[in-house]
Amino acid sequence: MTLDAASMKKIVAEAAVNKYVKDGMNVGLSTGSTAYYAIKRIGELVESGYDLTCVATSVQSEELARECGIKVVDVDEVDKLDVTIDGADEVDPRMQLVKGLGGALLREKIVAAATVKEIIVVDGSKLVDKLGTKAPLPVEVLRFGHLHTKYALERQGCKAELRMKDEEPFITDGGNYIYDCRFDGIDSPFFLESRIDVIPGVVENGLFLNTAVDVLICDENGEVRHMADTTPKPEELPVR
Numbered sequence: 001m002t003l004d005a006a007s008m009k010k011i012v013a014e015a016a017v018n019k020y021v022k023d024g025m026n027v028g029l030s031t032g033s034t035a036y037y038a039i040k041r042i043g044e045l046v047e048s049g050y051d052l053t054c055v056a057t058s059v060q061s062e063e064l065a066r067e068c069g070i071k072v073v074d075v076d077e078v079d080k081l082d083v084t085i086d087g088a089d090e091v092d093p094r095m096q097l098v099k100g101l102g103g104a105l106l107r108e109k110i111v112a113a114a115t116v117k118e119i120i121v122v123d124g125s126k127l128v129d130k131l132g133t134k135a136p137l138p139v140e141v142l143r144f145g146h147l148h149t150k151y152a153l154e155r156q157g158c159k160a161e162l163r164m165k166d167e168e169p170f171i172t173d174g175g176n177y178i179y180d181c182r183f184d185g186i187d188s189p190f191f192l193e194s195r196i197d198v199i200p201g202v203v204e205n206g207l208f209l210n211t212a213v214d215v216l217i218c219d220e221n222g223e224v225r226h227m228a229d230t231t232p233k234p235e236e237l238p239v240r
C-alpha cells in the first residue's frame with residue numbers, strides 16, 4: 001500500500017521523537033506540517049511523565065505546543081537545546097538543506113544554531129540531487145527598501161518573488177517579508193549564502209548548511225531510513 005504524504009510525515013516525525021527525545025531534555029520545536037506530528041508526539045511524552053523544556057520556532061508552534069501541555073520557554077532561557085526535530089523543503093545527498101517555505105526560517109536558524117543535535121524529518125519527496133531544483137530559496141528581508149533587496153537577490157541569478165498571503169505580503173513572526181528565490185539549481189550553496197548574507201536588508205536565508213546531524217526519511221511503504229553523512233564535508237569556506 002502506498003502511503004499519502006500526511007501519513008509519511010507522521011511516521012517519520014514520531015520515529016525521530018522516539019529515537020532522539022529523552023526525559024529531562026531541552027527540545028526545539030520546528031514549524032510546518034511534519035513538525036506538527038513531532039509536537040503532538042512530544043506532547044504525548046510529556047503526558048506520560050517526561051520533564052521536557054521546549055523552545056518554539058514560531059507563534060503557531062508555540063500555540064500548538066501549549067495546547068499539547070508542553071512547557072515552552074524563550075530560547076534565551078536555555079543555555080542550549082539537546083535536540084531539535086525539524087522539517088525541510090529540500091535535502092541534498094550531503095544533508096544540506098533548504099528550509100523556510102513555512103515562513104519560520106529566521107527563528108528556526110537561531111534555534112538550530114543553539115541545538116546540539118539538529119534532526120531533520122522528511123518524506124522522500126524532499127530529496128534532491130542539487131539544492132534549488134525543486135523548491136525556491138526563501139530569504140527573509142526587512143520591509144524597508146525591500147525592492148532594492150530583491151534586485152540585489154536577483155543579481156545572484158534567481159527570480160525573486162515576494163511571498164503573498166490573502167493578497168497581502170506575507171509577514172513573518174519577526175515582522176519581515178520573504179522573497180522566494182527561484183534558482184535553476186544552486187551549484188555552490190556556501191558561496192551563494194555568503195553572497196546573500198552581505199546584501200543590505202537581508203535578515204536570513206533558507207540555506208541550512210552543515211546543520212543536520214541526521215535526516216530521517218519515510219518512504220511510501222512507511223519505512224524510515226537514516227541518511228548517513230559518510231561523505232567528507234566540502235572544504236568550501238564562506239567568502240565574505
Ligand code: 5RP
Nearest residue numbers: 032033034087100102103104
Ligand atoms: C518552516 C520550514 C519547514 O520545516 C519546511 O517548510 C517543511 O515543512 P513541511 O513539513 O510542512 O513540509 O522550514 O519554515
